Amino acid sequence: MPELPEVETFKRYLDKTSLKLLINKVQILDERILKTEENDLNKLLKGRKFESTIRHGKYLLVYLKPGYLILHFGMSGDLEYYDSKEEPPKFSKVIFHFNNGYNLAYISIRMFGKVSIANSIEEFIEYKKLGPDAYKMSLEEFQEAVQRRKAIAKNALLNQSFIAGVGNIYSDEILFRTRIHPKTNINTLSEGKVKELYRNIKDVLEFGIKKKGDLSTYPNEFLIPHRKKEEKCPTCNSDITRFEISGRHGFFCPSCQKN
DNA sequence: AGCGATGTTCGCCG
């Protein structure tokens, strides 16, 4: 599932269901998902509580008094809070057992996600070389990041050390809305265009969060419902073009999004 | 039944 809006949705879900509950067991169903020693994970979690959460880009950081549990969701991650009397959800990889009779399952179908730990947010961001969070960054931070980059717009948006949180689908939507060709060099954009791009990153992500990351019911005027072959641009009715960049594929309107 | 997939990482090359 996850780009920033989905991870933000997971954060709110975890906040609503799982904070301040005593953790009495951490069950690992597939240790390949761990990027830390099982022992260290247990030491951090057992007998403690999830106190609060912070999302940075596509990562969810869960604070437990002395450190952080890091949840990353890859392409197919999910969270589910459920009654421990029930069967764990399919594809559960790690299950946090609380002393109120409920569990939180970290689910990953394709094993692209990762569960790890960190001592501090700063240490983690530095280790991962993450740029500012796309949803929380200031215009100044964004302008500064743009100046440092030579990459084409699509790759820049996808680069987590440039700004963190934008993935393949939302990057297309953001460029479509700003009417920027995906292969435009980001540092050739005018100041006005950069400001517009900044605004649209925020707006597209905000809309995504409002939609809880569900891409299936987007209004027609967005690019998202048209990310497939044989589709027409909702603005100008030109053919939507599929292109490839670094092994990812994207969509854009060649008529609305000129260099 | 093969291909594609909302992500990250790494090695190669210019």
Added chain:
DNA sequence: TCGGCGAACATCGC
């Protein structure tokens, strides 16, 4: 050093 490319990772669903 940076940026683009392409493969690798693992596995399910269409």
